[in-house]
Amino acid sequence: MGKERVDTGAGNGASLHHSVLDALGLEITAGTLAPGHGLTLDGIQERFGVSRTVARETMRLLESMGLVVSRRRVGITVQPPGSWHVYEPRVIWWRLAGPGRDTQLRSLTELRIAVEPLAAAAAAREATTQQRERLVELAAEMRDLGESGRLEPFMDLDIEMHSLLLRASGNEMFVALTDVVAAVLRGRTQLGLMPHRPVPEALDLHDEVARAVAAGEHEAAETAMRRLLAEVRDAMAPIRPRRH
Amino acid sequence: MGKERVDTGAGNGASLHHSVLDALGLEITAGTLAPGHGLTLDGIQERFGVSRTVARETMRLLESMGLVVSRRRVGITVQPPGSWHVYEPRVIWWRLAGPGRDTQLRSLTELRIAVEPLAAAAAAREATTQQRERLVELAAEMRDLGESGRLEPFMDLDIEMHSLLLRASGNEMFVALTDVVAAVLRGRTQLGLMPHRPVPEALDLHDEVARAVAAGEHEAAETAMRRLLAEVRDAMAPIRPRRH
DNA sequence: CTCACTGAAAGGTGTTACCAATGGTGGGGA
DNA sequence: TCCCCACCATTGGTAACACCTTTCAGTGAG
Numbered sequence: 426m427g428k429e430r431v432d433t434g435a436g437n438g439a440s441l442h443h444s445v446l447d448a449l450g451l452e453i454t455a456g457t458l459a460p461g462h463g464l465t466l467d468g469i470q471e472r473f474g475v476s477r478t479v480a481r482e483t484m485r486l487l488e489s490m491g492l493v494v495s496r497r498r499v500g501i502t503v504q505p506p507g508s509w510h511v512y513e514p515r516v517i518w519w520r521l522a523g524p525g526r527d528t529q530l531r532s533l534t535e536l537r538i539a540v541e542p543l544a545a546a547a548a549a550r551e552a553t554t555q556q557r558e559r560l561v562e563l564a565a566e567m568r569d570l571g572e573s574g575r576l577e578p579f580m581d582l583d584i585e586m587h588s589l590l591l592r593a594s595g596n597e598m599f600v601a602l603t604d605v606v607a608a609v610l611r612g613r614t615q616l617g618l619m620p621h622r623p624v625p626e627a628l629d630l631h632d633e634v635a636r637a638v639a640a641g642e643h644e645a646a647e648t649a650m651r652r653l654l655a656e657v658r659d660a661m662a663p664i665r666p667r668r669h
Numbered sequence: 670m671g672k673e674r675v676d677t678g679a680g681n682g683a684s685l686h687h688s689v690l691d692a693l694g695l696e697i698t699a700g701t702l703a704p705g706h707g708l709t710l711d712g713i714q715e716r717f718g719v720s721r722t723v724a725r726e727t728m729r730l731l732e733s734m735g736l737v738v739s740r741r742r743v744g745i746t747v748q749p750p751g752s753w754h755v756y757e758p759r760v761i762w763w764r765l766a767g768p769g770r771d772t773q774l775r776s777l778t779e780l781r782i783a784v785e786p787l788a789a790a791a792a793a794r795e796a797t798t799q800q801r802e803r804l805v806e807l808a809a810e811m812r813d814l815g816e817s818g819r820l821e822p823f824m825d826l827d828i829e830m831h832s833l834l835l836r837a838s839g840n841e842m843f844v845a846l847t848d849v850v851a852a853v854l855r856g857r858t859q860l861g862l863m864p865h866r867p868v869p870e871a872l873d874l875h876d877e878v879a880r881a882v883a884a885g886e887h888e889a890a891e892t893a894m895r896r897l898l899a900e901v902r903d904a905m906a907p908i909r910p911r912r913h
Numbered sequence: 914c915t916c917a918c919t920g921a922a923a924g925g926t927g928t929t930a931c932c933a934a935t936g937g938t939g940g941g942g943a
Numbered sequence: 944t945c946c947c948c949a950c951c952a953t954t955g956g957t958a959a960c961a962c963c964t965t966t967c968a969g970t971g972a973g
Contacts, residue, residue: 441956442729465924476957478722482729485686489730497925498965511845512756535787536842543783598780601755685927709953720928741954742936934955
């Protein structure tokens with residue numbers, strides 16, 4: 426059976442267990458490795474051509490994300506989605522890369538709808554002067570790019586603005602969602618859920634949010650953000666998989 | 670300094686690295702090990718009397734939570750709070766156990782205020798018949814216990830009701846916050862932030878939420894939950910550390 | 914035929930020793 | 944003074960081993 430190193434991706438800076446971790450994480454979150462499926466350390470060693478140490482470390486990481494449990498004699502068992510740590514950045518990443526993509530995108534969007542309005546309100550209270558200035562600046566730039574239909578740079582600004590709002594909220598739990606929101610916005614564009622040209626309402630609402638936050642009007646900021654996200658949710662509705 | 674095994678808790682089912690992980694996690698989140706502080710595997714081995722393997726595995730775990738980074742030749746460096754994975758259950762647990770307790774409680778409460786109203790609305794749409802029935806049942810029981818001033822079992826029901834709502838929402842991101850909400854409610858009671866006898870308004874609002882969800886009136890459920898949480902936030906205000 | 918005991922095997926847990934890679938530090942030369 | 948290079952501390956990775964828990968099959972008694 427020989428050694429036959431698989432060498433996933435020529436070890437491009439990725440520290441060995443990282444590649445193994447990625448491979449297994451993807452397979453489990455994609456459902457290729459169904460819940461209840463059993464793994465063994467020996468199996469992992471053989472399959473990826475790594476040492477026991479590496480196999481054990483990746484297994485520990487998977488376990489700490491709730492993707493597997495490890496028990497003596499019985500081995501490593503794949504866990505059902507309900508016990509996955511869905512806020513773990515890598516889990517989110519894997520799910521967005523796999524077949525669960527639009528389900529994940531939908532539940533994350535619902536999370537955004539919950540969090541971002543309050544984050545905007547908090548930002549209106551807590552943001553620094555520089556942050557407020559940057560916000561209105563961003564909204565203006567977004568209008569320019571949006572009206573000229575340049576989707577990629579528009580998305581970058583969109584990400585920057587929402588990230589800035591979360592950061593400015595001063596709540597660490599909100600700040601920690603920065604990457605999630607960025608991933609959602611990127612995924613949404615990649616999935617073609619954006620119109621060719623951002624709708625004028627969205628541009629207006631971004632403006633409104635920025636100005637409200639800058640002016641410290643937290644209620645206005647909250648409702649504007651709520652309307653903005655309602656817009657986003659409606660734009661997403663077309664790909665509903667369940668009842669129409 | 671010698672060997673001096675620390676033996677945190679006589680290995681009661683905890684698999685060795687778990688005790689080391691807990692000890693280090695607590696120290697880092699508590700700030701005892703300040704950001705920038707350097708650790709080495711040898712140091713961990715010596716201090717806890719464990720083998721290199723165990724030291725390495727715990728270090729990987731800490732790294733995957735963003736508490737440290739590990740680089741060759743440099744060693745293991747404690748990271749600042751900004752890079753911690755604050756949705757990681759163990760990180761939340763450690764912070765609630767340490768001096769950052771009320772800061773953590775406050776930011777988590779703000780998260781609840783964002784999420785739970787939408788979760789209630791979703792529950793009003795998605796809950797099963799059994800879940801709806803259980804909700805009104807719980808609200809009734811809470812009223813009984815609340816009016817008789819039995820705080821501990823009241824808290825248990827409170828936790829059960831909010832957990833049920835999150836679960837019934839059908840959104841995995843909301844469901845995953847079940848433990849967080851439970852921890853907040855428990856922490857709030859332990860910290861003495863609850864009045865001796867739950868205020869009548871709170872009891873009424875729990876009732877209202879339950880009935881609205883049971884009836885499928887998602888807007889009513891959302892606003893009732895919002896008012897309930899406003900109540901909670903106000904009860905929490907007294908211990909504000911910053912500007913009043 | 915069923916149930917309880919027993920023993921072996923499977924597979925994670927923990928330890929040790931060793932070599933490879935890497936990047937900071939300090940010394941030496943221009 | 945400044946730059947380059949060699950050294951070495953420290954993690955990354957491999958290998959081989961002892962140990963302990965848990966499962967499971969086989970066996971014997973009732």
